[in-house]
Amino acid sequence: MTDPVKLTIDGKEAAAPKGMNLIEAAKLVGVEVPHYCYHPKLTIAGNCRMCLVDVGMPKLGADKKPELGPDGKPVILFGPKLSIGCNTTVAEGMVVHTRSAKVIKAREGVMEFLLVNHPLDCPICDQAGECRLQEFSVDYGKGQSRFIEEKVHKPKKTEIGPKIMLDDERCILCSRCVRFMKEVAGQDCLGFVERGSYSTLTCYPGMEPNTNYDLNIVDICPVGALTSNDFRFKQRVWFLKETKSICPNCATGCNTVLWSREGVVHRQTPRDNDAVNQCWMCDHGRLHYQFINDPNRFVAPTVKSGAMGERFNLTWPEATRQIGERLKALKGKGATIAAIGTTRATTEELFLFNKLVREVLGAELVDCVPHVGEGDKFLLNADRSPNMNGAKLAGVTADPVGSRIPVIAEAIKSGRIKTLIIHGENVAKHGIAEDLLGKLELLVVIDTLPNKVTELAHFVLAGATFAEKRGTFINGKARLQRLNAAIPSPGIARPEWQTFAALLNELGADGKYLAIEDVFADMTRTLAPLAGLNLSKIGDQGVELKLGTVTPPAASAEKPAATVEAKA
Amino acid sequence: MQVERPKLTIWERTYLPQILHGLWLTLKHIPRRKFTRQYPEEKPPLYGAYRGAPTLVKDPEGRIKCVSCQLCEFVCPPKAIRITPGTRPDGSPDANVEKEPKEFVIDMLRCIYCGYCEEVCPEEAIFLKRDFAIAGYKREELQFNMEKLLELGGVQEDSIWKWKYKGAPPPDAPAAPKREAKVS
Secondary structure, eight states, X not given: OOSOXXXXXXXXXXEEOTTOBHHHHHHHTTOOOOOSSOOTTSOOOOOSOTTEEEEEEEOBOTTSSBOBOTTSSBOEEXXXXXXXXXXXXXXXXOEEESSSHHHHHHHHHHHHHHHHSOOOOXXXXXXXXXXXXXXXXXHHOOSSOOOOSOOXXXXXXXXXXXXXXXXXXXXXXXXXXXXXXXXXSOOOOEEEESOGGGOEEEEOTTOOOOSTTTTHHHHHOSSSSEEETTTTTTOOGGGOEEEEEEOOSSTTOOEEEEEEETTEEEEEEEOXXXXXXXTOOXXXXXXXXXXXXXXXXXXXXXXXXXXXXXXXXXXXXXXXXXXXXXXXXXXHTTOEEEXXXXXXXXXXXXXXXXXXXXXXXXXXXXXXXXXXXXXXXXXXXXXXXXXXXXXXXXXXXXXXXXXXXXXXXXXXXXXSEEEEEEESOOGGGTTOOHHHHHTOSEEEEEESSOOHHHHHOSEEEEOOOGGGOOEEEEOXXXXXXXXXXXXXXXXXXXXXHHHHHHHHHHTTSOOOOSSHHHHHHHHHHHOGGGTTOOHHHHTTTOEEOOOTTOOOHHHHHHHHHHHHHHHO | OOOOOOOOOHHHHTOHHHHHHHHHHHHHHTTSOOOOOOTTTSOOOOXXXXXXXXXXXXXXXXXXXXXXXXXXXXXXXXXXXXEEEEEOOTTSTTGGGOEEEEEEEEETTTOOOOOHHHHHOTTSOEEEOSOOOOOXXXXXXXXXXXXXXXXXXXXXXXXOOTTTOSSSOOTTSXXXXXXXXXXX
């Protein structure tokens, strides 16, 4: 901060950068100024009047210097009226009162007016529990309304777009949504019609929010006027547990919060991180979480045996033992192994996957499936892999990523590859046809949901989704970010790193990892960009890595394969 | 501590005075008023704030009052209440209420009859009625579902305007106090 402005807020000395408004300056000294319409990432509207504060400036003498009172301190002149904190910038020597009797009285007045036409249907409203109107009602509201006239009735239960439900009676006309759609989402489609008490939020004729960022207006709505159709009437927020997580749907790696109750994730919302997603996230990522709660999830490792190809559940030690036996037998026969990893796995899993298939099993053909979609200029990245950089760092990708998959298909066709290990990818959709997979002697699939490939697999090892494990993702801008487990996995399914560690142990290699921290510690020893880090140091906001000099996967990819062939 | 035993006389050592005294007490009670209640044929009287089984009530027009706000589920100390929220269908006369319970289960094996649910209910939809002898042959029988709870609850005459308040207050509502202009 160069040349900070010094001011006093509620008797506390504050130093704020020039141009900062009083709400933010008060935050610096731990004072909360209640507000509705102000949002740090949007322009200032100043229409809710909730952030009124008493602002005083030193009285200047004829020499333009502060006049001193009898106590030797500058004489402060307060304005005749209160000022809104959101649109008043800090000034040298300013004195601000945010809790004086005058300010409290003003807030009580504002609250009373806001509640005049509010329907007070909190028992029905989804926002109850995280509603600013409720919170400030407790602080500054009256127990009983003095308004005995009939409230203004406005449209209720109006769908604006396919994702959002609008209840105009609950709206307090803060215009956050209007500003968000105009300034951030780039679709100027919301506005107010009518005047005074009859002011109503509505869409422009023939328009409705249809960008990929619409649901952010549900987050920023301070009341329950805008609710998400996806979450509407599903759960009350006070039941939900918040877990800090990372969106796994593209390379941006938006910071999120998972809201779960009793092992079910009910919604996903963005979390502040100015280095990644500010405080927004896209609807594509936000709404793509239902697969976690899918009733078809694998609950245990299974083996395909018997004449009819029936599947039997196994215990983990038994599954590990049987796979280990088959792998050892095939390796003894000199069979070569191929493996396909996933860029949707955590870095720890990719690291162990690499250790297992490349270092221990000597697989020569290892690659990941690239996932590409349509990106936009804001948050949604065209690369839909949350951990492409992690995969590259762990060394389980070819250069370019996915270029070795046709080679693997060819090798299966020619009969050179008889064993394939697939982690979390439906390769039938990505270049290895089902009839080729049928030719394999051993197909081990680690996945969470059934698909064509898991039907063909000899062993299916039940995995965990991003919501069920700890670990790290490295996003497209090389930021290392931490995942946390929100819910337990179904049945005895478990995070993949545990499965890989067990297989490493079974094959006589070092897989003695008791916790994810042990895996991370091992990674920091091997992978240079992670040196000196641990999971705690990553924190909730992540750390930037210097991946510039990572060994290109192509070069490192061919080397171990060559040595294995030399040995064989 | 040493307790000194009283020295008994020969008359006392015959135990006859004790036997006679006991017989006298028994005889004395024969003509008196009887206190034993012949339960279950004879039910005990239940007084004012008696808290029996929690039930769901309907309003005088037969509509479910509960809007599944789940406050009772939240406040319930033994976690006996489980609500699945649902939407009131469009076109139903009370569609403006928007929300209703899809399922409402009270585990009567868990319920401790504390009455917090009744106290917390903002819609006056759950009441502890006077049923107290809740028994069943199976555990499942004591999972009271919404149907059972509504049957137990019946209709509650209510004084809140929620249902009719779609504009003017109902005709039988108390008149709003007239506000007089303040002249200073």
